[in-house]
Amino acid sequence: MAKLTVSDLDVKDKKVLMRVDFNVPVKDGVIGDDNRIVAALPTIKYIIEHDGKAILFSHLGRVKTEDDKKALTMRPVAQRLSDLLGKPVTFVPATRGKQLEDAIADMKDGDVLLFENTRFEDLDGKKESGNNTELGQYWASLGDEFVNDAFGTAHREHASNVGIATAMKAENKPVAAGFLMEKEIKFLGNAVDNPKHPFVAILGGAKVSDKIGVIDHLLDKADKVIIGGGMTYTFYAAKGLKIGNSLVEKDKIELAKQILEKAGDKIVLPTDNVVAEKFDNDVPSKVVEGDIPDGYMALDIGPKSVKAFEDVLKDAKTVVWNGPMGVFEMSNYAKGTLEVGKFLGTLTDATTIVGGGDSTAAVKQLGVGDKLTHISTGGGASLEYLEGKTLPGIAAISDK
Ligand SMILES: Nc1ncnc2c1ncn2[C@@H]1O[C@H](COP(=O)(O)OP(=O)(O)OP(=O)(O)O)[C@@H](O)[C@H]1O
Numbered sequence: 167m168a169k170l171t172v173s174d175l176d177v178k179d180k181k182v183l184m185r186v187d188f189n190v191p192v193k194d195g196v197i198g199d200d201n202r203i204v205a206a207l208p209t210i211k212y213i214i215e216h217d218g219k220a221i222l223f224s225h226l227g228r229v230k231t232e233d234d235k236k237a238l239t240m241r242p243v244a245q246r247l248s249d250l251l252g253k254p255v256t257f258v259p260a261t262r263g264k265q266l267e268d269a270i271a272d273m274k275d276g277d278v279l280l281f282e283n284t285r286f287e288d289l290d291g292k293k294e295s296g297n298n299t300e301l302g303q304y305w306a307s308l309g310d311e312f313v314n315d316a317f318g319t320a321h322r323e324h325a326s327n328v329g330i331a332t333a334m335k336a337e338n339k340p341v342a343a344g345f346l347m348e349k350e351i352k353f354l355g356n357a358v359d360n361p362k363h364p365f366v367a368i369l370g371g372a373k374v375s376d377k378i379g380v381i382d383h384l385l386d387k388a389d390k391v392i393i394g395g396g397m398t399y400t401f402y403a404a405k406g407l408k409i410g411n412s413l414v415e416k417d418k419i420e421l422a423k424q425i426l427e428k429a430g431d432k433i434v435l436p437t438d439n440v441v442a443e444k445f446d447n448d449v450p451s452k453v454v455e456g457d458i459p460d461g462y463m464a465l466d467i468g469p470k471s472v473k474a475f476e477d478v479l480k481d482a483k484t485v486v487w488n489g490p491m492g493v494f495e496m497s498n499y500a501k502g503t504l505e506v507g508k509f510l511g512t513l514t515d516a517t518t519i520v521g522g523g524d525s526t527a528a529v530k531q532l533g534v535g536d537k538l539t540h541i542s543t544g545g546g547a548s549l550e551y552l553e554g555k556t557l558p559g560i561a562a563i564s565d566k
């Protein structure tokens with residue numbers, strides 16, 4: 167990798183500022199999925215085991231009013247991090263000022279500190295998400311080195327990733343990627359720019375308009391692009407198939423037609439689907455081939471499609487998957503996602519990568535996550551990466 171990484175730094179006795187993406191689901195002070203915290207541990211441990219002082223910070227949710235502060239405090243995250251590290255983590259309930267500066271001055275080598283949600287600064291004129299120069303410079307002044315491990319935030323140009331990096335570089339202080347950032351770039355970057363062939367992309371989920379750019383980009387790179395889930399029916403409509411009440415983005419049908427023309431036989435669509443009369447787990451469902459009958463909606467791919475997808479996937483050397491094959495949250499429509507996930511788990515010769523918030527949740531919920539090569543911590547970031555966009559958070563890291 168052409169970027170500086172944490173292992174290139176001398177962290178001993180240094181105040182190492184580290185941007186993490188601890189934007190995890192928190193409800194009533196309880197953390198749901200701590201994947202993003204676990205994923206940052208290797209870099210944190212590296213810093214403290216090499217006698218650096220780890221000063222961590224992240225955003226959490228979107229802070230719009232004073233009232234949001236209570237629900238979006240980093241305090242429970244500090245506690246979970248401490249449990250995972252098996253050592254105390256100093257939590258500072260401020261994003262700037264004397265309390266924070268004193269706490270940093272008190273740190274000893276090997277200590278870990280987490281300060282408050284960087285987006286609390288948004289209450290004062292969107293300083294964090296507007297990438298306020300003064301704020302970036304202030305945070306940069308708190309440390310000797312900057313490590314960015316927040317891949318999930320890399321598509322944002324905020325003071326806590328890009329602003330601070332710019333200010334550090336202006337003072338000739340090093341700006342490096344953490345191990346998670348490095349790993350994400352390695353897997354996603356290699357998959358898209360330097361894949362082992364056959365390279366198969368699987369795109370599902372619900373957001374046709376958000377992901378059509380990804381399909382377009384991947385068509386240039388992949389040998390096959392499998393489409394499933396809620397994406398399918400906009401493509402069905404483009405082919406003139408009936409779609410009943412299935413999910414469709416009408417204003418994207420024209421674009422879907424153009425993509426199908428460009429793709430030739432590269433795009434693989436489901437041929438059968440599980441349909442029901444309502445978006446409900448407790449109504450009768452059935453498998454139909456081709457057209458979706460009037461009064462029905464398609465909620466999962468059918469068994470023949472699963473088989474056909476497996477035939478395409480069996481020789482693959484690289485697979486990138488974003489978006490479930492059906493409404494996996496409801497048990498009657500989870501089979502397509504489960505079967506595809508299980509099959510990917512058997513491809514021991516291939517690099518298999520999953521990105522996307524719900525897709526990651528799906529493979530974990532269905533128990534197939536640990537059989538895959540890499541589960542990305544990025545939602546929007548992994549998508550923009552797959553679209554071929556330059557992510558500002560990555561661009562701001564120093565080159566080697
Ligand atoms: N046939 C379908 N009809 C309606 N919704 C569907 C269908 N198939 C899948 N979905 C829904 O798609 C949603 C997930 O799609 P989404 O595009 O958000 O994927 P993702 O992995 O979360 O990616 P991202 O991180 O970009 O949001 C799930 O909530 C699922 O129920």
Ligand SMILES: O=C(O)[C@H](O)COP(=O)(O)O
Pocket residue numbers: 187189227228318319322544545546547
């Ligand atoms: O969860 C994410 O995708 C990142 O943490 C970015 O969060 P945001 O969409 O609120 O900027």
Ligand SMILES: [Mg+2]
Pocket residue numbers: 522523524
């Ligand atoms: Mg989603």
